[in-house]
């Protein structure tokens with residue numbers, strides 16, 4: 001055997017040993033807690049099913065609260081019906097229906113035009129809805145899903161600092177409410193995001209799907225510099241994300257060490273979400289099982305409770 005080969009073998013053995021050491025272990029107390037902890041699902045869309053479909057899947061999975069985003073599909077249950085069935089358990093996000101409507105009517109350009117009729121109508125009623133808690137904030141606002149949308153005809157990228165999103169921030173700031181944004185990590189997006197975070201300190205900004213294409217160093221910098229940013233973890237598990245590189249955890253492999261470190265460094269700033277919608281409406285149970293088995297058992301018990309529901313209770317001011 002030549003020296004070259006020996007060096008290669010030594011490298012492979014050593015580096016897999018290093019990897020094995022870094023692989024996080026489950027925590028005994030958390031394994032038990034993971035099975036029963038209540039969940040707040042902060043990325044729960046309504047879909048083309050009955051209200052009872054949503055209520056039953058929440059009940060089945062001990063999901064106590066759901067919302068943070070808006071409707072998907074052609075004929076989902078109305079917000080009023082969801083609120084009648086779920087009461088304070090449903091924390092509705094404004095603007096997603098309007099965003100979708102404008103996008104299909106006027107294309108991506110329409111999304112930055114605050115004079116689009118749907119937005120004018122929305123901004124007329126938003127104050128009252130937020131004031132009376134018929135809505136809790138704005139979301140899911142798809143600003144840039146160019147490389148992170150499951151469906152091709154839904155992709156777009158618009159500049160984040162635009163009159164429509166800015167109006168949402170102005171309104172949300174008055175009510176200390178939230179905006180949940182689907183965006184990808186690039187320099188222009190991040191610069192605009194930082195500007196909003198500083199300009200509107202009373203708005204809780206939630207970044208969907210843990211900021212697709214964002215490195216952990218970037219997430220930690222943002223968390224460090226801005227107390228009003230949060231990340232939600234829908235599509236970071238393997239159930240709805242088949243790209244291994246984009247996953248934070250899976251039942252099979254557990255949580256990635258680099259993600260676990262971020263979660264334990266900033267335990268107050270991460271939340272979980274389902275994001276089940278067409279064609280994955282039936283995967284709600286699998287997604288929740290993914291969190292309970294692939295992520296929660298690796299978190300410290302206090303962190304586990306925060307990520308599962310306590311952070312959401314604080315951010316969305318949820319009540320029993």
Ligand SMILES: [Zn+2]
Nearest residue numbers: 043069140275
């Ligand atoms: Zn979504």
